[in-house]
Structures are given as structure tokens and as C-alpha cells.
Amino acid sequence: MGTxxxxAIVGTTLFGAWTGRPPLADGEAGLVCAAALALYLVSVGAGRAMVGIAAVLGVCLSLQAPQAAAGVVLAERGRVQSVVVTSVEDGRATNGGQGRYLCSVADPDGILLKVRIWRGCGQATQPGDALAVVYDPTGRVPTRGVESEVGVPGPLRDLAPWGAALVVASLIAVVRSYRLPDPSDAPNPAGGGVART
Structure with a gap:
């Protein structure tokens, strides 16, 4: 069931990103799948702690899947284009040193893109610099900066630890839900009744 x-979580999100269906692509269907897994684990009598762990892992996988699905779509049918940086924002200053540099960019026709790019945008980036972005010609996933790792395995590799943890937690929850019979309730061969100790 964990597998x-x-x-289901990754597949529905990938299908939604590929076909442009926002409820699927945004991970909402993945959250429904995580809730269904939790209900199944409750129905088989898994402990509350294990159900909670599996549910949290399912939610985490659902929240990570949209970015990976968008990466898969862009790796398969994305096109690379050069854009011009119009402004650079230092996200580290606003997030206490934890943020990234964000670049506002315009296409070759001078039209400002709606998304800000962080891949390829750094401290040395200045307005007027050129950045490479990859975009979906159908417009179903947002444009992003070109990653050094190209291909489908890269985006999906980030989901592997979450998926593996979900499978293991579900397996442990189901195995622990099975109760071994109490030896004191075994039939007494001599008297035909229940043995009492």
C-alpha cells in the first residue's frame, strides 16, 4: 500500500503537470492519496504513531512532487531561451541570510516574464546580463532557470528518499497491526477447553 x-502521489502530480490540470499538478490529488493511505492504515489497526508518521511522509511527498513534476515536463518538452535580467533581488537580506538571489527577467522582445528566476541568478548577476531559461511551449508549467543537471532522472531523484520513507513507514505500520494470538488462549488438548495458567 505504501508503494x-x-x-499514486507522484503519478497524479506528473499527469497533472503534463496535461495542465492544476488540481493534479499542484499536489492536491497527492494529498488525497496520502489521506487515503492514512485511512487504510487506520482500518487495518495500525498504531496511531505509525499512521501519523506515514501521513506526514505522504504529505511531504505530495508537497515535493509538483516541483519534480514540473522539472520532468521541462526536461522532456522544454525549450531553452536566452533572457535579459532586468533586476536582481537579494533574498538573503529579507530572509535573514537564508534566501536566494532572485532575478526578474524579460524575453528578447522586452516582455517581462511573470516568474522570477533563481537558478543561474547569483551575487555577480547584474541587470542587463543574459540568463538561460527553459520554458514549456504549451505554457502548462512555469519557466525556470536552466539547471546544470538535464534529463528526467534528476527531478525524480529528489523524490526517492520521500517515497522510500513512505513505503517503509507503511510497511512497518501494517506489520505492527497484525497481532499474534495470546498463548494462554490456546485450546487445552486434554480437556478440550481453553488452557488457563
Whole structure:
């Protein structure tokens, strides 16, 4: 069930990103799959702690899947284009040193893109610099900066630890839900009744 839930979470998100269906692409269907897994674990009598752990891992996988699905779509059908940086924002200053540099960019026709780019945008980036971005010609996933790692395995590799943890937690929850019979309730061979100790 954990494997089925992980495949359903990632699969529905990938299908949504590929076909342009926002409820699927945004991970909402993945959250439904995580809730269904939690309900299944409750129905088989898994402990509350294990159900909670599996549910949290399912939610985490659902929240990570949209970015990976967008990366897969861009790796498969994305086109690379050069854009011009119009402004650079230092996200580290606003987030206490934890942020990234964000570049506002315009296409070759001078039209400002709606998304800000962080891949390829750094401290040395200045307005007027050129950045490479990859975009979906169908417009179903947002434009992003070109990553050094190209190809489908890269985006999906980030989901592997979450998926594996979900499968293991589900397996442990189901195995722990099975109760071994109490030896004191075994039939007494001599008297035909229940043995009492």
C-alpha cells in the first residue's frame, strides 16, 4: 500500500503537470492519496504513531512532487531561451541570510516574464546580463532557470528518499497491526477447553 500510495502521489502530480490540470499538478490529488493511505492504515489497526508518521511522509511527498513534476515536463518538452535580467533581488537580506538571489527577467522582445528566476541568478548577476531559461511551449508549467543537471532522472531523484520513507513507514505500520494470538488462549488438548495458567 505504501508503494501504491507513493506511485499514486507522484503519478497524479506528473499527469497533472503534463496535461495542465492544476488540481493534479499542484499536489492536491497527492494529498488525497496520502489521506487515503492514512485511512487504510487506520482500518487495518495500525498504531496511531505509525499512521501519523506515514501521513506526514505522504504529505511531504505530495508537497515535493509538483516541483519534480514540473522539472520532468521541462526536461522532456522544454525549450531553452536566452533572457535579459532586468533586476536582481537579494533574498538573503529579507530572509535573514537564508534566501536566494532572485532575478526578474524579460524575453528578447522586452516582455517581462511573470516568474522570477533563481537558478543561474547569483551575487555577480547584474541587470542587463543574459540568463538561460527553459520554458514549456504549451505554457502548462512555469519557466525556470536552466539547471546544470538535464534529463528526467534528476527531478525524480529528489523524490526517492520521500517515497522510500513512505513505503517503509507503511510497511512497518501494517506489520505492527497484525497481532499474534495470546498463548494462554490456546485450546487445552486434554480437556478440550481453553488452557488457563
Amino acid at each position: 501504491l500510495a507513493a506511485v
